[in-house]
Amino acid sequence: MAATEATLDAQKSAPPAAPAGRSPVAAWSLWLARRLGLAALTLWLVSVLVFLATAALGDPVRAILGKEAETSQGRANQIREQLHLDDSLWDRYWHWLGGLLTGDPGTSVANGLPVSELISDRVLNSAVLVAAAAVIIIPVSFGVALLSARLRGRKGDTAIQVVLLTLAGLPEFIVGIVLVAVFSTVVFHALPAVTISAGGEAPWTQPASMILPVLTLVIAVAPYVIRIMRSTLLEVLDSDYVELARLKGVPEKVVLRRHALRNAIVPGIQVIALQLAWLAGGIVIVEYLFSYPGMGASLVDSVRNSDIPMVQVLAMIIAAVYVIVNLVADVLSILFTPRERTAISS
C-alpha cells in the first residue's frame, strides 16, 4: 500500500515532458535541482516545527532542574544564558538555525559538551547498524520473494508465507529477546548478548557483537519487504506481456529474471526506502535491547534530561534521513522506469 503511494508520488513529482530542444543533461539537472530545493524546503519547515515544539514545552530551566530550580540560582542562570532564554523566540531560532547550518548545533545542557562531539560517533554507529542490516535485507528480500513467486500456490510458498506472517507479526523486541536467549544466554553461549566493547571502540571492531542486533533488524524488516515484493511479482507474472513471453517459449527462469523482476524492482526500492527511513528512528528499541551505542539511546536519554539542544539536533537528523532516503529512492525509481526516464530527458 505504502509502496504504491510512494511510486505514485515519484511519478507525480517527475515533470511532464520537458520542452523540446532542451538537452537531456539540462533537463535532468533541472529536475534534480527542483527536488533538492523541495527537500531543503521540507527540512526548513521541519526545523521550524522542531524548534517551536521544543520551545513550547514550557520553561526548560524548571524541566531540567526540577526541584532544585528554586534553590540553585547559579545553575539556573547558567542554563538561561546557555539556551539564550532571554532573547526573543525569533532571535533564538535564527541563532540556532545559523549554528545548525555552520555545523555548530549548540551545547548539551546535561553535560556541557558540544552536541556535535556527543552525537557524531553515535550517529555513525547507528548508520553502520542500519547499513549492515540493509545489505542483508535487500538480497534476501529479492531472493525469497522470487522463490516464493516461483512456487506460487505450492507447499513451499505456503510455508514461506506462514513463516513471514508470523515474523512480521512479532514486535522487534520479542525477536531480539528470543535471539539472545537462543544464541547467548539460555541455549547456546555462542554470541555476545550486548554490544559493549572494553575500550569504547566502535561496535564493528567486534563484529560478533553486531550479529544479533543486525539479525533482529533483518527479521523485523525483511518479511514486510518480501511480502510486498512477492505480490508485485505475482501481479507482473499475471500480466499479458509475461503471458506472451511464455507463449513465445521463453524459459520460466528468464521470464522471472528479465521480465518480472525488472518490473517489480521499483516498488521494491520504494518499500525498502520507507523501511530504512523508519529504521532511523525505529531502532531505538533494538539499540536499547542490545545496549548498542547508537543515537536512539541518546534521544531517549536527552528527552528524559530535557536536554533541548540534543533533542533538536537528533530530531533534525532523523528528519533529514527521511528526506534523503526518499529522494534517493525516487531517483532510483525513475532510473529503473523507462517511461519516466524518457519523460525527463526527452
Next chain:
Amino acid sequence: MAAAGAVGVSAVSACGAVPPKPDPAAPQRRGGVLSHGATGGGLKDSLDPHFPVTNPDIARVNNLYEPLLFWDDDYKVAPALATSVRPNKDATQWTIELRDDVVFHHGKSLTAQDVMFTLGRLIDPDAGASAGSQLSVILDLDNSKILDDHTIRLQLTMPYAVLDELLAEYNAGIIPTDFDPRKPVGTGAFKANTFTPGQLSSFLRFEDYWGDPAWVDELIIYDFADDSAKVNALLAGQIQTVDNLPTYLVDSIGAQGSSALVADTGAWIPFTMRVDHGAFADARVREALRLVVDRQQMIDQALNGYGFVGNDLYAPFDPAFAGDLPQRTQDLDKVRSLLKQAGKSDLQVELVTSAGVGSGAVESANLFVDQARQAGIDVRLNKADPNTFYGEQYLQWPFAQDFWYTRNYIPQAAACALPTSPYNETHLNDPEYAATYAKAIGEVEESKRNDLLHRCQEIEYERGGYIVWGFKQQVDGYSNLVQGMTPSKYLPCGGYKFRKVSFVEGA
C-alpha cells in the same frame, strides 16, 4: 582488553557446565578485567567526586575517591583516610588525624591542606554539593586549624556529636589541592583511565594504594539503559556484576551460573500524613491509619518479599534505634474504635502516589487502599505524574508518599523531622521533639545521646506523621566466575568495593 577477551572466551567455553557458586574461603587470584553493569546513566554522567547523580556515577566515585571514614558493610563508621576523628567534650571541636601513607593517583601525598580544600569545596554554597548541605550549617572553616601536616582541628558553629557520620559519606571523597575535574585524581584503589558519558568508563588498578590493592588489573563500568540487556550481558559472560537485579529474576539467574547478592538496607518508602491538616491533625486518626497496614503483605507484594517490616520509625541501623517499642500490626477493630473516638467513622481521604517515588510506591499505595477498605475507610488514590508529584505541591500533599535511603537517625531527622528541615513532608513541629533533638546532637557521650534519641523516636511513634511499613532489601547480581562480593547495608554491590573482587581460580 586482551584479558577481557580471554574472560569472555572462557565464559563462552564454560557453556554446558554452569559454574557453581564460588567458595568464599577460596584463595583470591590477581589479574583480569572486571566489568560491571550499572543501571541507568546517560549524558549527565560525571566523574566529579562530590556530584554523583546516576548509578554509574556512584559506582565510579566509590572506586576513585575515598572519604575520611568509611561506612562498613554493617553500617558502622570505620577508619579510612583518617585514623581517628574525635570530638571535644561539648562536640564543638573535632580533631582529625590522617594516615601518613596515603598517595593520590598523580603521586602527591595526602596532607591536611587537601582535607581543608575538600571541605571548602563541599560547603561552597554556589556549588551545592549534597554531602555539604548539613556540613555547611555546622562547619566553621575559617576558625578551623591545621595543627600539622596530618592533623586538623575543625571548629563547629554549634555542638554536633555525629560529625564523623557526615564525613563517612561516599560523596565526600578527599581530593588534592591541585584537583582538575578533567584529570580527576583521588586516593581510591582504582585510577581513572577512560570516560565516555552514557556509555562506559574504565579504571586501572592503583599500585600505590594505601590498603589492600585491587585483585583485578582493570575495572570497566558500563551504562545500561535496559534491565534485560544488563541481565543478558551478565548471563552471556560479558560483564561480571550488575546493580539492581530485577527481583523476579533472582531464581532464574541462579540456574545459569550467576548469583544474587541480597543486602538489608535502611531505605524506606513511607506514607506521609500532614500532622497539621484536616483529619490527619488528630493523632487518633493517624494511629488508626498506621494500624490499617498489613506490613508483611506490603513487603510480600509491593517489594516481592525483598524487605523487612518497619515500625513507623526510620534509621534501623542506628545504635539508638528504638527496637523495644511494641511492633504495630494490623488491628482493624482498634482502627474502628479509634476512628469512632475521633468522630471520623466514615473517614474519606485522598492518597497521592506516583511512579516517580520509585519501585514499590504505587504498589504499596494500591495495597493501602485495599487494606483500608477492610476497615471501612474510603481511600481515593490519586496517581500523579512525577513532575506533578515533585512539583509545587510536593511537601504540601496532606497524604502522600516519599522515598529515603539509608541514614542514621540524626542526619535523617535533620532532613525530615524539624520545622527547619528541607523535606518535612509531615509538617512535624513538636517543641518537645525539637528540644530533645537539639540536646542529643550536642551530647558526646553515646549512651546519654541514645537515651535522648530514644525519646525522640517515642514522640514520633506516638504522634508523628509517617507510616513506615518496611525497609527495602537491595538485590544485585554477580557471575559465579568472580568472588569477593559481600552484602553491604550502605550501598549496592557490596558498597561498590570492587577492589575486593577477583576472578575465581581457573576462570
